[in-house]
Amino acid sequence: MQAEIFVYLDIDVKNQEELFDYVSKKMVKDGYAKADYFAGLIQREQEYPTGLKTEALATAIPHTEMAFILKPFIAVVRLTNPIEFTHMMKGESVLAEVIFFLGISQAAQQLTTIQKVLSLITDKEAVQRIMSADDAAQIKSLMSVG
Template sequence: MNRKENRMDTLNNYINKDLLFLDLEVNSQEDLLRYMAKELNRRENVNEEFIKKVIEREKEFPTGLQIEEIGVAIPHSDIEYVNEPAVALAVLKNPINFYSMEDGKKIIPINVVFMLAVDDGNKQLKLLQEIMGLIQSKETLKNIIEADTKEEILELIAS
């Protein structure tokens, strides 16, 4: 198995159809984070505290990344708020502003959000690295944004 297949297999273990949100329409970063965290909570992947903590963490440690013309964010919180590891993925109908991970004063319009809920610090770091590898492909990112179905997105992540 090559390194890419290993990366995708691992991400596939954390992501599923119920946590994919296509053409999600929200009005603000906080609404977006709250929505995604509540979905993770509803599925019992995270506890109630995760919702508040992921919003607080994003304010202190922004996660926005500019990948050419596409904005990606990877919000997450501490492992103690996670019951069962998962990754939620949202493709936004309209971009929402996040601050840059690299420059906390720079605003990036975000199109794609990976919300991590991982219960082990080493797994979280590995998953962040894997997602970074995935989003380095502009073509894959564009295909995720243009996907019509959740199945298409799962296929793209698996390929």
């Protein structure tokens, strides 16, 4: 099953918890995640941080165990102000501007979904288009390529 793409532009949150709450409520309401998705995000982020800084973008790729996901999705959130995440390998702080929530419901989807996001966040031109997009459709079209 193809992952549904959700895009939320210029979201104003103060920290990870507010961001996770915002996205969790949307995914649960739309039937893509279970009611305890928020708790799953918090727990997974504490155990396995998802911050990442590429040459093109400071980002994070939060996700949960597959048990929390009902239908596959990728939720792209562009923030009005960066929020702090911990780098997934270095343990240092990353001020993330665009966050990619991965809702992976089957192991077979994991590699292709992660590859899609990684290729996007390392592409300077694509990142520039994400940062300057006026509407969600522009980012959805970038996510659909490939």
